[in-house]
Amino acid sequence: MPGSGIRPFSRSVSVMLLLLTLAVTACSALAPGSRSSWKLTDPPPLNPQNQSLQKPTETQPPQSKPRETQRIAPETIPQRQPATSQPQEDLFAVPESTDRKQPPQPQDLPEEIKPQPRLNVPDLQSRMQPKSAPKRQSGPMMTAPSASGPLEMSVEVIPKRQLGSGATFYLIIKNVSDRSVRNVLMECEFDAALLFPGRREKKIGQRLGTLQPGESKEISLTLYSDTLGNHCCRFRAIADGQELVWKSVCVEYEKKQMDLSVIGPSARTIGSRAEYIVKLSNVSDDDLKDIQVAISYDPVLIPREASIGSERETGKLKWELDTVRKGEGVQLQVEFECEVAAEHACLRVNVTSPELPNELVSACLKVTPATGVLDVQVRDTKDPIARGEETTYEVSIENRGLQPAKDISLQAKIPRMFRVVSVEAYQGNQKLSVRPQVNQNILTVSPIRELPADAFLRYTILVKAIGSGDEEFIVTISGADTDKLDTSVSEITTVNR
Template identity: 20%
Template sequence: MKIKKSFRHLCATLFPVIALALLPVTWMGCSTANGTSTAVAPEQVKGPREGWDTVDIRMDPLVRLNNAAPVSATLGDTYPVELTVTALEVAGDVTVTDRIPEGASFVRAEPEAKIEGRILTWRLGAMNRDEVKTIKFWLKAEQDGELCNCAAVHAIPRGCVKTLVGRAAIAIDKTGPATARVGDPVNYSVVVRNPGNATARDVVVTDNVPEGLAAAGGQKQLTYDLGVLAPNESKRIDVPLTAERRGRFTNVATVRTANAGEASANATTVITQPGLSVTKTGTAEQYVGRTATYQIVVTNTGDSPLTDVVVTDWVDPNVKILSADGAEIRGFQAIWRISELAAGEKRSFDVTATSMVGGVFPNNVAVVTREGLKEASRADTLWKGKAAILLQLADDPDPIGVGETTTYTIRVTNQGSADCTNIKLVAKFDKEIDPVSAAGATSGSVEGKTVTFGTISKLAPKEAVSWTITGKGVLTGDHRVKVEMTSDVLSAPVTQEESTHVY
C-alpha cells in the first residue's frame, strides 16, 4: 500500500521532536522556593492534584507523560510516584525513564522496571491513539530535604495499514419428511450456507439417492452447481424423490468447494406400506333351520394406521342374519365401523345366520378404508335338508271273495327338507292273492308273486308319488302284502304291510 503524502509530511515534521526526545536526558535540580519542579522535555504543563506535585511532559504530537508524586513525605517512609503515558497519535517504541533522586532508595515498581544504577526504564512498545498506560513505583525517603524526581518519555511515529484476511466457510442443512408411504412423493430441502467472511468458490452439491427412493430420471446421484457463495449467503435446493419400497432410508447430500472444504448433511425417512387383510371362516355344512356361525378377522398388515375402516358382511337372500354383535344390521347386511386400526392390529367379528332352504349359499365380507384399501372374503355353507320319507299302503275293497279283485295304493311322500333320491319299491304277495297288474309314477313289472317298480331318481321336499297294484283272490284266508322301499337317504329298507281277507 502506498504511504500517503500527508503521512510523509507528518514524519518530516515530527523528526526534530523525535530526535530531541532521543537525546540523552539531562537530569537537573528542582527549585525549592515554591515547591514546584522542572524537567527537560519539549513542553511542560503543570496540573493540579491536591497533596501532589504533578507535571505534564508533552512530546507533540505523539505522547504525553504525566509525572506525579506527593508534595511531602516523612523520613524513613515509603512514598509513591505515578507516571501516566497517553498516546496523542499512533506511536511506536514508547520508552519511559525515571531517575531515582539522591536521598531516596528504590522499593518496587508496577510494572517492573529495568534498573541501571539510579535509572529506571520501562519499554511500553507501541501505543494506539488515546491509549493510556500507567506506571507506579515506590521510593523510600532516606534523608530529609527536597527529593527531585525527573521522568522522560520518547517515541517514534508509527503508521499502520490494515488488510482483512477473510476465511470462506461452508455449511449444509437437509430436511425432509420423517415418514411417507410407498408411492408417495418424498421431497427434501437442502440449504447451503457460507457462514464465513470470504467468498466460497466452485460450490457443488451432490445428493446420493438411496435404495428405496427414486429420482424422476432414475439417477442414483444428483448434482447441483451453485457457483459462488458470498459471505453469509445461502442457497436452497429442492430434491424431489418418490418412495418405492418400505424401509428406513437416509438421504445424504454433500457440498464441496474450491476454497472452503466440504460438508455433509442427511435426512432419514421411514417409508411405510399400508396393508389390509380379511379372512372369513364359518360352518361348512348345516341342516336347514339350524344356526351357522361365521367369524371375520380384519388385520392391518401394514406399518401405519388405517382409518375409517368399514366392514360389511352380507348373506344370500335365502339366508337370514340372526345376530352380529356391535354391527348395524340392515336386512341381508351387517356393518361395523372402526375409526382407526393400528399397525399390526386385528379385529374379530361374529355373525350367526340360518336358512330354511337347502343349498350352497355364500356369506360375503368386504372391508374398505379411508386410505383406499379394499379386501374381501367369503365362506360358503351347504344348507342340507333332512329327508323324511313316508310310505303308505292301503287296499280297497277289503274283504274280497275268491275270484274278486282289490286295488292296493302305494303312496310315498317326502316330508323332509331335502331331496330323496333313488327311491325303489318292491311289493311281495302271499298265496291268497295274485298280483295282476301295476301302474303309477314309474312302470311296474309283475313276476309271480313279486311286483317291481321303476326307480324314482329324485323326490323333492313335500312332493308325493303313488302307484297301484291290482290283486285277485285265489285262496281263502288272511292275506298279507308287504311293500319294501329303499333310498339313498335311508340307511335300511322301510317296509309297510297291508292285510286283506279273502273268503
C-alpha cells in the first residue's frame, strides 16, 4: 500500500517527541529560578548585573525572583531625618526603692498647675495592637493621672517582637504650656525580663534640662528579652522632683521564627560606596509565606546597586519574597554612594508577614571628607561568595597633594576565611613589580617608590575562600611622611557554606 513503509518511522518520531517534551517539562519544574528561597548552604551568586529598576528583566520569567543585582538610576529624594538614638553614656542608673517588688507610685500634681489641652499624638500602641482578650502583663503598671500638666509624652513601639529581638521605644516629650519647665528628668523603669545592653539596672534616667514653651525632645531606648510573654516599661518625666507625666507601654515577645541581620561598613569617606547585605533565614518549624522586605534609607545615601526584583519608592526599596521554606534563607544586597558628609546616615530593614511580628534592624554609617594627602578606596568585586570560590579586593589610591608621595606601603589584615592567591599593583596602565608577603593573615607589600601628584595607584588582591563567615578586610596605606599619608579603610565580605 502506498505510504505504508513510512508509518513505523512516523510512529517512532512521535514517541521520541513525546519523551523530549516530558523531559523539558520536568527540567523546567526543577529549575532553580522558579524558587523563591534556597538553602543557606547553597545561595545563588549576587553579582551586579547593571539592570535598571524601571525595566523588567526580559530573560527572566515573570514568576521568578532571582537574587541578582541591578543598577539603580541616580535620584535624590528628600526624607525626614529620624530621631538620633540616645548615647548610652548619657544615661545613668536610678537608685531603686527599698522594696524592690513595688514600683514607684505616682505623685499628686501641684495644684497651681492649670490643666492644658492635650495634643492629638498618634498612639501607635493602640493602632497596631490586635483586638483580642487582654493578657496578664508584668512589670510596672499604674493608673493614668486624672489631670494634665505642662508636659505631654507620647511613646511608640512595635507591640510584638521575637525572642532576642530589640524593642525600640520612641519617646517625645513636649512642653505644651506657656512657661518654661526647668530641670526635666526622664526616667524609665522596666520589667525584669527586659535587658538594657551593657547594664544590670532596671531603672535608668536621662536629664533633658529646660524645655521652653512649645519645645519638644525625642529619645529612643532599645531593650531586649529572651523570655516569652508581655513585658512592660514605665516612663515618667520629673521636674524639680515632681512627676508631671508618665506612660506605661508593653511589648509581647513571641517564639523566634526568623533570623534577620544586616552586614555592612560603619564608616566611609565622601565619594566612596557602602555595600550592605541583608540576611533572612527561616528558623521556624514551618514555611513562612508572603514575606515582604523594605529597606528605607536616609537621603544622603544614594542607591546604585540592588538585588533584582526590588521596587523603588520614595526613600525605599521593597522586595516580595513569597515563601521562605523551613531551614532556608534569602540574602539581599544594596550598594549606596556616599556623596555628602553625615554623622549618622542610616538604613532600616523592615520585614513583614501575616505570620510574623514585624522585624526591624538598622545600620548607620558615618560619612566624612577624605583626610590627608592620599584618598584610599577599597571594594570587593564579588560578594557574597561560597566556600571554594574566589573574589578580588581592589584598593585604589589617589595622591591629592601637590607633591609626589614617596615610599607608599600597603598592609592588609586578611580575613581568616581567605587564602591570598596573588597580588598585583598598577600605576595607570603600567604594571609595577611588587613583593607580597603573608604572615599570620597580615599581608605586606613592598613599597612603591613614588606616586606623582594627581596620579592613581591600584592594587588587586585575589583571595580564595577556605572557610565561611562574615569578616572585615582592613587595608592600611602609609608613606614616608606618616602624619600625612597613613590611612585605613575596610570592607566586609560574606562567605557562605
